[in-house]
Amino acid sequence: MAMAGVVLAALATLATAQPPTCTTLPSNQTYDYIIIGSGAGGIPLADRLSEAGHTVLLIEKGPPSSGRWGGTMKPAWLSGTNLTRFDVPGLCNQIWADPVGVSCTDTDQMAGCVLGGGTAVNAGLWWKPHPVDWDSNFPAGWRSKDMQAATEKVFARIPGTTHPSVDGKRYLAQGFEMLGGSLEKAGWEFVTANEQPERKNRTYGHSTFMFEGAERGGPLATYLLSASQRKNFSLWTNTVAKRVVRSGGHATGVEVECNGAGYAGIVSVTPGSGRVVLAAGAFGSAKLLFRSGIGPTDQLNVVKNSTDGATMIGSDSWINLPVGYNLNDHVGTDIEIAHPDVVFYDYYAAWNKPIPEDKDQYLNTRTGPLAQAAPNIGPIFWEIINGKDGIPRHLHWQARVEGSRPTSMTITQYLGTGSVSRGRMIITRQLNTLVSIPPYLRHEADKAAVIQGLVNLQESLKDVDGLIWISPRPNVTAEGFVNSIPAIPSRRGSNHWIGTAKMGLDDGRQAGGTAVVDLNTKVYGMDNLFVVDASIFPGMVTANPSAAIVIAAEHAAGRILGLK
Structure with missing residues (x-):
């Protein structure tokens, strides 16, 4: 080039x-x-x-x-290619290991x-903002109508894809099918996120990625x-x-x-x-x-x-x-469920010892599990909770196939638009920065929205045959569970700092x-x-x-x- x-x-x-x-x-x-x-x-x-x-x-x-x-x-199996650990979608989680x-x-x-x-x-x-993301946060000149031209230009250059593998297939989709199907039965609607950015209330869909040709774009x-x-x-x-x-x-x-x-x-x-x-x-x-x-x-x-x-x-x-x-940061709250239909794929092991067939499939045709972001993310889903203080709070849920069991899915709830808690960062004499005041759930209405969102999800999944709640356990209330997690970056952080x-x-x-x-x-x-x-x-x-x-x-x- x-x-x-x-x-x-x-x-x-x-x-x-x-x-x-x-x-x-x-x-x-x-x-x-x-x-x-x-x-x-x-x-x-x-x-x-x-x-x-x-x-x-x-x-x-x-x-x-x-x-x-x-x-x-890069790992050894990428030697001789122009690819690095950053280019292969299936290696994206390696940053947490190394x-x-x-x-x-x-x-x-x-x-x-x-x-x-x-x-x-x-x-x-990679998905488009809800118009309220701009309208409720930003001053005049930065509202959704002002951002429309920029949004169109960005997504014309980086449209995103819901099927990173170049053959159009979604591999190991059992987790999506089980959880997405369960949400639909409970009344949630399927949406295509980048075609319907304003529909983010009791909706779900496939994850959208910035990948192109099964490589990071x-x-x-x-x-x-x-x-x-x-x-x-x-x-x-x-x-x-x-x-x-x-x-x-x-x-x-x-x-x-x-x-x-x-x-x-x-x-x-x-x-x-x-x-x-x-x-x-x-x-x-x-x-x-x-x-x-x-x-x-x-x-x-x-x-x-x-x-x-x-x-x-x-x-x-x-x-x-x-x-x-x-x-501020997205408040992260992790829950874990298990279901016999879910199939785990060890993306971490793929760093040193990828499954030979999957490695060859990716290198030769840019298809297969390694063409997808680890650890098999999806579905994504949204809900809006009307806050006790009159402020609507937007929740984004993101599921992935990993956890304490081979059939586990970890689902993270992110509290976004509408949150009012704030923190502070400072600098030390060693010229390092640190979070001195964590921004998580410092306002009661923020915490109430997180709790209510979890209650609503528990209600939506209560009749799913074979589904096991690992965290929170069935005998723990949503309020007790949320209160039990320390409001510190190592437990609630999403690394989406703003x-x-x-x-x-x-x-x-x-x-x-x-x-x-x-x-x-x-x-x-x-x-x-x-x-x-x-x-x-x-x-x-x-x-x-x-x-x-x-x-x-x-x-x-x-x-x-x-x-x-």
């Missing part, structure tokens, strides 16, 4: 037997846009800005992931620090591909952004550090018109703001007393904004203000610094987070390009 622009320093080192070295930046190198973070926000934004004719540099702290971009991490070299090491939560970010390591789920195979073919686009991996270099409210560049390979020094934006965009995720973007002297004073003092102290911008130029507050650089009209520098960025995603107090990722989401959506972020990036690109 032809690639234009500056080729990754990391790829150059991977192509030789020489030990990795850092590349010092030439002092005269400038870019119209420097984007930090190559995930669901950064990649689409880089494509759109370079498409408009601007010089764009996209910086990723981790190594390449997909084989199409020079990635090399995250070394893939997950970020500077946060207490699981996050992908590789090219593609979360879109490289997740299960590839998404932004890595679309937006990054088109961007890479432009001479005005550059991509660096293994390069850590330390801070935004700024003079008062104007960013002049970014200081970067070599991560084994990559670049070191200060890279500058085009004088006068250049811009910096943070797209490093809810923790990564907040961390960069802190290190750049933007955030609550208590956190900036932590940075000042760290190894950053000598180079940190002076306190007279600090911008006091509520970065790190408004932290909100740490909230968008809004209430400037966070003012008394009572809660927003970090304005409606153009520009940081308050700065004239050329932006944030475009899940950090800016005011509230939790029920949508697949990756899809919502890509849509937001498409929309933000238009707003940013429209600024003078």
